[in-house]
Amino acid sequence: MPPTTAELVHDRSLGDLLIHSDVVLDGLDAPQRAARTVLADIHPAPRRTGPTWRAFLSEQATSLIACDVLHIDTIGLQRLYALIFLEHHTRRLHMAGITAHPTVGWATQQARNLATDLGIRMDSPRFLIRDRDSKYTDAFDAVLQTEDIEIIKTPVRAPKANAHCERVIGTLRREVLDHLLIVDEAHARHVLATYQRHYNAHRPHRTRRQLPPQAQEQPLPVLKPASRRVLRTRVLGGVINAYRYAV
Incomplete structure (x- = not known):
């Protein structure tokens, strides 16, 4: 089977009618039932009802x-x-x-x-x-x-x-x-x-990309971070700690 026809068989968006039509357009003389027979031997059957979840x-x-x-x-x-x-x-x-x-x-x-x-x-x-x-x-x-x-x-x-x-x-x-x-x-x-x-x-x-939900764009890179003071914000009495560089 030519490569293009093989790709048609495995295209999950196509059924036997469309596959047969494309095969005929490629110049191959094959009955419609041939496409249905080939598809029946491929498991699992292609999903044609819509996109996956x-x-x-x-x-x-x-x-x-x-x-x-x-x-x-x-x-x-x-x-x-x-x-x-x-x-x-x-x-x-x-x-x-x-x-x-x-x-x-x-x-x-x-x-x-x-x-x-x-x-x-x-x-x-x-x-x-x-x-x-x-x-x-x-x-x-x-x-x-x-x-x-x-x-x-x-x-x-x-x-x-x-x-x-x-x-x-x-x-x-x-x-x-x-x-x-x-x-x-x-x-x-x-x-x-x-x-x-x-x-x-x-x-x-x-x-x-490590952004919080409300952020719209990446912050500017911090120059010479070793020389900047790090500030800590305690959330819920220190159960969570949020850190940031001092301005």
């Missing part, structure tokens, strides 16, 4: 947000629930709200707050990725759909389908929550709000 996330990153629920246990054995949102392109983190009783009305109000906030921060949010948690109701979805945001539900028991949110929750636990005893809801709200400011303004991200 990885490709979709990459192509739509600038208009994609995701959400997940983080639970926090206090020293009084009370469980709190925090709803977080993450912008895929910038990795900007939104702590939408925290409560001990995540009712339908509460979740819906957080969606309204997010829609208002994203209208300012993002040019064209189009998709929201979420899991199938019962906390997300039809009213929650409807608020975002009125803003022309399409809801994409991940498969059942497939946390990797919302990997960005899963990772940021893991980061939050490792960097903050595993080192603090949360007293109550007010304390948890303060901790999450403080971490959000640090995360968005100072924490570098590898996918953004």
